Amino acid sequence: MYKKKKRSWVKHLDFILLDMLAAEIALFVGVFVKFEGAIIFVSRFDHYPLYEDMAMLLPFIDLAGVLFTETYTGILRRTKYQEAISTIGHCLVNILGILLYMQAMQTTFFYSRYALAVAGVAMVIISYIFRCGWKRVIRKRMLQDVNKTSLIVVAESTTVDACLEDLAHSPYYEFKVNGVAVVDKDMTGQEIQGIPVVASADTLFEYLRTNVVDEVFLDGNTRASEETLAGRLVEQGLTVHVSLIHTDNLMPNRIMETYGHYVVLTTSMHIANNRQAFCKRLGDILGSIIGLVFVAIAFIIFAPIIKYQSKGPVFFSQTRIGKNGRKFKFYKFRTMYMDAEERKKELMEQNEISGNMFKMENDPRIIPIGKFMRKYSIDELPQFWNVLKGDMAIVGTRPPLEDEYENYALHHKARLSIKPGLTGMWQVSGRSDITDFEDVVALDTQYISNWSLMLDLKILIKTVAVVLGGKGSK
Structure with missing residues (x-):
């Protein structure tokens, strides 16, 4: 069974939750600094319910900003400077949402400008620290290939270099190319761009039977029997990505996806959303x-x-x-x-x-x-x-x-x-x-x-x- 690749906002749910947490902490810091801890003693703080309502609304303001902006696009590839700019922009959207809420509810007069200013600055700082810290964790896990699916590329000797150039060397993909099968000549035991050639056309199915393989990528420039090959692989429980071929004979469970810069048609025994x-x-x-x-x-x-x-x-x-x-x-x-x-x-x-x-x-x-x-x-x-x-x-x-x-x-x-x-x-x-x-x-x-x-x-x-x-x- 194959799980569809996540949509942008779902893919970065971890960063969304971290930003929401940072916003809540920042609001608490702003109110705490302004009122010198009076927030802890509700009886001494008449306007506490207003800030409590804002705290409950903040996650929805944050999520609305996420849905209408692209704040997480390419987040793992950003430099620290680029991340700082993105974090500031994201926090400004949150602050704008807060101001619009205050204006709509006609409660602007009751909120402390100083508390909100401190909260805004704290939001930028805390969000930036959370984002950079979590990116370090993710990058470390990616470099260790934790939770990546195992992908085998099937291609001809004339096209395998271009295929591996695109698919095999980015640490940010959700898959790892663990081997390549060259179908028009026996190159087993050799390496292409550091990727071992693990099988030929004759030994491909035996390799798949005896090794851990999650998905197979079929280069669209391979031989005409590719449709039959894809069908056989799916019957064995493998997920198959087919690049630029006719798909009349493939199983009905199929979706269009992008692998690297390839547009592929992905088919599997069942596809879960x-x-x-x-x-x-x-x-x-x-x-x-x-x-x-x-x-x-x-x-x-x-x-x-x-x-x-x-x-x-x-x-x-x-x-x-x-x-x-x-x-x-x-x-x-x-x-x-x-x-x-x-x-x-x-x-x-x-x-x-x-x-x-x-x-x-x-x-x-x-x-x-x-x-x-x-x-x-x-x-x-x-x-x-x-x-x-x-x-x-x-x-x-x-x-x-x-x-x-x-x-x-x-x-x-x-x-x-x-x-x-x-x-x-x-x-x-x-x-x-x-x-x-x-x-x-x-x-x-x-x-x-x-x-x-x-x-x-x-x-x-x-x-x-x-x-x-x-x-x-x-």
């Missing part, structure tokens, strides 16, 4: 905070029993495979004996699922209390920590083990095109009755292709029913 992505992540954060309360309660109840029945840690951690092949630490309450992983090899012949998963009824590796905990999914509760960290979502696809992932066919990777989840389509579709991994993949890709906030809500409701009934988890 910014509102949907924000609501999903907000729900994950709130849900995980509530879930961690239940983790604490479960720990108090079950930790002594786990320790009594099997010596060892209460929590079990394991490396799992997340979105597009990323590895992360996965947490559960331990429900098996300490030698469970070693004994798994002996039990593989009794695996009840054909394919790249392991499932066994009456698994002898499970401790007595573990059967109860698994029946009601209590062992899964610590994964709320993974959700809060951002490794997982509450609703998604279940993350595979490393050895399972290594045996994936290319089309299996489609189920990893979103964050893994605590629950999902497979969990609420009678997972104990599903014995073919291909059916699991089909359910997961169906979920991704048809994702919506309402579908997540339906799955959550079904999950509650499944957990309370103790169904589908043996």
Whole structure:
């Protein structure tokens, strides 16, 4: 699943909130300086409600200025001098908004000019400090490539230089070019402009299967079979950016975007808008905070029993495979004996699922209390920590083990095109009755292709029913 690039004002929501905070602090400073702290003692300050009303209005004045100006355009590329000019301009718009409000409400006479003047100066200084400080944090994270998507460029040898010149060297893009595939000759192992050539036309799909790749950029000057190639890549769960080609055969989920100076048509299994992505992540954060309360309660109840029945840690951690092949630490309450992983090899012949998963009824590796905990999914509760960290979502696809992932066919990777989840389509579709991994993949890709906030809500409701009934988890 692919999230659309943010619009300008949404993209800089962090700076908007910082400027709002700076304006509020500046107003407090102005009033505090003028009245020598009387603001703290409401009974000694007759006009306090006027400034309180202004404080409540300030965020809306600030936001109105943002919507009608371009104060954040190119903010990360500005010098300190340019940022100072931009900050002054932004604060002047805020002050103008305050004056217009005072005039409209006919309350100009009741406000202290001195307090507002001090507030205006403080607003410039505080906003400038906040902006410059936060830009340093962002630039540092960008240089470390934190949270950037992994992009592979596919091009011909005659056009690859021009393509990489535009896409590969700006630290401000939301993606990082980690490799290039040259399709008209085998240049694997070489470097072009410092970017490694990781594949040829013959080895491209194998590279994508075995490496962390989020998106693929197809240069529009490559061969005519590009439409077919784009379609195959999308089927594997990858997001594809196609530059200047006919798109009749592409999937219907597509949007026009700009990557560098290229106008591309982006297609993916599903494209979420910014509102949907924000609501999903907000729900994950709130849900995980509530879930961690239940983790604490479960720990108090079950930790002594786990320790009594099997010596060892209460929590079990394991490396799992997340979105597009990323590895992360996965947490559960331990429900098996300490030698469970070693004994798994002996039990593989009794695996009840054909394919790249392991499932066994009456698994002898499970401790007595573990059967109860698994029946009601209590062992899964610590994964709320993974959700809060951002490794997982509450609703998604279940993350595979490393050895399972290594045996994936290319089309299996489609189920990893979103964050893994605590629950999902497979969990609420009678997972104990599903014995073919291909059916699991089909359910997961169906979920991704048809994702919506309402579908997540339906799955959550079904999950509650499944957990309370103790169904589908043996």
